[in-house]
Amino acid sequence: MNMYMTFGTPEFLHKFTEEHPNETMIQLQGDDTTLLLHETEGSTVFSQPRKYEIFDQTGTLTNNGFFVFNNIPVSEEGRPVFEHRFKNRAGLIEEEPGFVAIRILRPLDSDTYVVLTQWEDEESFKNWQTSQSYNKAHAKRGTSEGIDHQKSIFPRQSFVTKYVGQTEQ
Numbered sequence: 001m002n003m004y005m006t007f008g009t010p011e012f013l014h015k016f017t018e019e020h021p022n023e024t025m026i027q028l029q030g031d032d033t034t035l036l037l038h039e040t041e042g043s044t045v046f047s048q049p050r051k052y053e054i055f056d057q058t059g060t061l062t063n064n065g066f067f068v069f070n071n072i073p074v075s076e077e078g079r080p081v082f083e084h085r086f087k088n089r090a091g092l093i094e095e096e097p098g099f100v101a102i103r104i105l106r107p108l109d110s111d112t113y114v115v116l117t118q119w120e121d122e123e124s125f126k127n128w129q130t131s132q133s134y135n136k137a138h139a140k141r142g143t144s145e146g147i148d149h150q151k152s153i154f155p156r157q158s159f160v161t162k163y164v165g166q167t168e169q
Contacts, residue, residue: 001054003037003105003116004044010034010166020045026063028163035163037061039103052105052114056086058094059101059118064165066122070115071159078153079106082113092133093117098124111155122162 010029013036017025024039038044039061074082086104093099100118107113119125128134
């Protein structure tokens with residue numbers, strides 16, 4: 001399964017969803033940008049997208065809710081270690097109230113992985129961040145056992161972007 005992303009104005013991106021009603025496309029609005037996701041087994045209709053392979057997923061993405069993208073640059077030699085961690089994750093996030101879906105995206109044209117989670121609303125996401133599940137999933141962070149301790153894996157700082165689903169234009 002593949003995930004493609006492109007940016008543009010809300011009106012321009014909405015045309016893609018109208019022109020391709022049988023494709024899984026989700027339009028998201030951020031603070032200062034609009035993003036269109038295209039999840040498909042095949043190729044995309046976007047001319048210059050960011051390209052990813054989905055290597056782990058749970059749930060079905062929908063057009064509404066709160067979306068969090070954890071963008072994590074990973075060095076070439078760090079990819080196997082990073083992917084192993086996610087393939088062997090506890091899966092506790094899926095049990096959290098308000099959780100909708102997760103996609104772990106392997107970049108096909110950059111070094112930045114994306115951990116995309118969808119929540120019913122921002123409050124559900126914030127509740128997860130203060131939950132025991134979150135603490136357990138991140139228990140080794142900042143310790144000698146944590147993946148973040150292996151500095152050669154991460155060439156740059158990770159960053160988070162947040163969006164809300166756009167069900168209507």
